[in-house]
Amino acid sequence: MPLARISIPAHLSPQLARVLADAVHAGLERTCGVPTEDRFQLIFRLPEEAMILDPHFGDVSRTRNASIVEITFLRGRSDAQKRALFQSIAKQAEAGGFASDDIVIALTENSAIDWSLGRGLAYQDL
């Protein structure tokens, strides 16, 4: 039950948006044990003036393609898994046409009881 909110500049092609979305989910599968089918992603296309992102903070060089990936998922992933997740997402995004400097990722955590995937049922009870 990760939920990813991906905010990208509106000038990026739908293909490139999909590249990033695919990279995010592949990273979750490879490093955090998320099933392939457990995919829930929202993509927000924002005009340039709606993404105010410092060009260099964090010792990188961001371009106008810089994108923000927010992932909410279950508490309990190790620091090593999070490090591997960041690397996996950036690497696959880079292979698909992004600069890896342009991928900013923020994680927030919740608990199993905090999810309902439908039908009004708590995921924990499935």
Place this chain on the structure above:
Amino acid sequence: MPLARISIPAHLSPQLARVLADAVHAGLERTCGVPTEDRFQLIFRLPEEAMILDPHFGDVSRTRNASIVEITFLRGRSDAQKRALFQSIAKQAEAGGFASDDIVIALTENSAIDWSLGRGLAYQDL
């Protein structure tokens, strides 16, 4: 002080969007002791390709109307309250025209000191 972010497919009517928003707030009132007036909701209408949602994960059948409800609220609701909240939202959404399989809900929690409802004041100090 719950804040709900409701992401729905752009093809849904404004009426149906409102049905879901009303169901979310009614659920919070009925199960979590949220006052009627304590309503803060944002609705994001997204094109089909911007909502990448697995059609079956969680043992349901999602349609192209599948919608995501994210609620940030105060830490401290019990598991029983969260279960009741999921059921209440799905049931009222269903009564208003949604399939209950189409309602995905994710909760995140914070503290009273994390809210200002205006005037630069911490809600905790009111």
Place this chain on the structure above:
Amino acid sequence: MPLARISIPAHLSPQLARVLADAVHAGLERTCGVPTEDRFQLIFRLPEEAMILDPHFGDVSRTRNASIVEITFLRGRSDAQKRALFQSIAKQAEAGGFASDDIVIALTENSAIDWSLGRGLAYQDL
């Protein structure tokens, strides 16, 4: 590594949107020790019917300019810092043309290991 999501009514001018974004970042700098360059903000312009905000809850009078500021940042700021942050944001927004009653703020917290600012690196490892 704060990330701010700022949701404003679409009728607000780009100038006023920027006033609020600047107020949010200046507040983080002044009260929470955030560097000037550590700025990551997303602005969502929403139509009136997509912002369902009670006009009075919290003992204020909201207008149709009411806006929602969500900030995700590192765990560890004191209650006093959060109070000062709310005051700083509201005060500067007011100086720039907002009513301070119109500024709703919600904070959520995560950890240093939850951020990658680019290149697939954990910020914690920089």
